[in-house]
Amino acid sequence: MRRPRKQLLTLNNPKLMNINAIYALLLREAKIYFREKERIISILVSPLLFLFVMGKGMGSGISPVRGYTYQQFIFPGILTMVILFTSITYGLYIIWDKRLDFLKEVLAAPISRTTLFIGKALGGMLGAIIETILLLIVGTFFILPLDAVKLVLCLAASFPISYMITNIGLTIGAKMRSMEGFGLVMSFLTWPLFFFSGALFDLAAAEPYIKAISLIDPVTYSVDLLRIIMLGKGVYPVWTDLGAIAVFCLATTILGVTSFGRLQQEK
């Protein structure tokens, strides 16, 4: 077979997962994230309000967990809230990429939908984890002293939690056409996910309908897991939480990869 006169380039890439591409995608997300410094801080404002205003305002009389104040009780939930909001917002912002056609460049590249998906998911996790670290630092000094082991465990837990929430955001974002839906998603999905998780109250003592809904809420198990780590006591056994989170991670992965596959080849 005739060779071209000048060999241009050889491209060797494993078909399923392309480390270079993932690295490049993640690098892009990281650069953009760190360039928006105001956003990094402003994301923490609501959680801090919850913690220092509502947390203190409610007084220590109604803490469901003995030995800890209400403020300390809600800390795991607020940490989860930060992860929830950061991750979902990141995922939904893929619509901006779509609107401005930046995504077109990435969709046209010779990368599998899995690679694309992993790159994006890691990007979402990055933001959430940074916020987690910041809030843990504030928390450990002002709210609930945590030893090194607990801090590491909390950080470790934030990985799968942010992963599955980011995926939910990405899946929804991939289907949405414009930013108008953003508000809808926040009102009808994100806030309910947060409130029904038992972040702010004792699930065990809640009304049956709340308990029922909380069972299918991925945030419930996230909050519970963090509570077990930080306070030593949760509503469910730790294996239930871990198992549920694992299932959600798997399910959202499948959803996400499929959505990105559809994006790559518009029908």
Place this chain on the structure above:
Amino acid sequence: MAAIKTTDLVKRYAEVAAVNGVSLEIPKGEVFGLLGPNGAGKTTLISMLATLVRPTSGTALVAGKNITTQSLEVRRNIGIVFQEPSVDDLLTARENLYLHSMLYGMPRREISRKIDKMLALVNLSDRADSFVKNFSGGMRRRLEIARGLIHGPGILFLDEPTLGLDPSSRQAVWAHIRELKEAHNTTIILTTHYLEEADSLADRIGIIHHGRIIELGTPEALKKKAGQDLVFLKGEIDVAGIRALPFVGNIEQESGNYKISITDPARNLQSLLNTAGRIEEVEVRRVTLDDVFLKFAGRQISEEAESRGIFERIATIKSSRK
């Protein structure tokens, strides 16, 4: 093996067939021009070949790979420069090129050097580390071109590549396109409404209208089909003498002027003028692709170009992120 071979490609959106049965074969190393008005199906056709859109029916082989079942392999071998700039606002020019290079699997050692080379080509070297959000529309397009070329693809899709560029940038891009063809045997599919672009760059032109290729041929062949080159003479003209010349066709008289059809005016004009007698005025009108378009598609492509210009401008304004 042809670079691109399509068989009855169709893309339907609801009731409308954007592409309505296109069968084309483009040999390796050819520069193929796709000429047609807005909505003719150019962008849809290119999108299908670039595996961005799934065809409703029909198949195509691009670089020997099936666009539906082997889309990843197809993408490895192609480059695309989109019509609307899709460069990332929030990154610098250099970062955009770096991301692209990594996504296309270029060897790391080469990347830095190639980035510098491409930026120089499109005259953006001094803005390499500026954020794209501060770039003008023309600069974004130049960056886009650099990005489409940097990984040295065997097949390149250019969707209106020099739209909105100043003449010197346009010349630089054309020169690079010619170099790609000559030195690297790159196959290039070009959509454009700039007639001189299609005329001077394309080896063959396909006129697309309502989703179908209605004419296919070299620019010369198409122009010949569309009409004849004309010379208008005014004065005391030796009509008999002119008529005897072998390259002269029809001679008509039109309000004091003689309208003379001739072939190959570039070569024959001098003989004609020598034989014509005492000439007061002379005008040479060559067949343009506009005439080609008028004849085959029933309207002038330049009409389309004007309305497009406005939309182009609005789109550029709207696309700047806050």
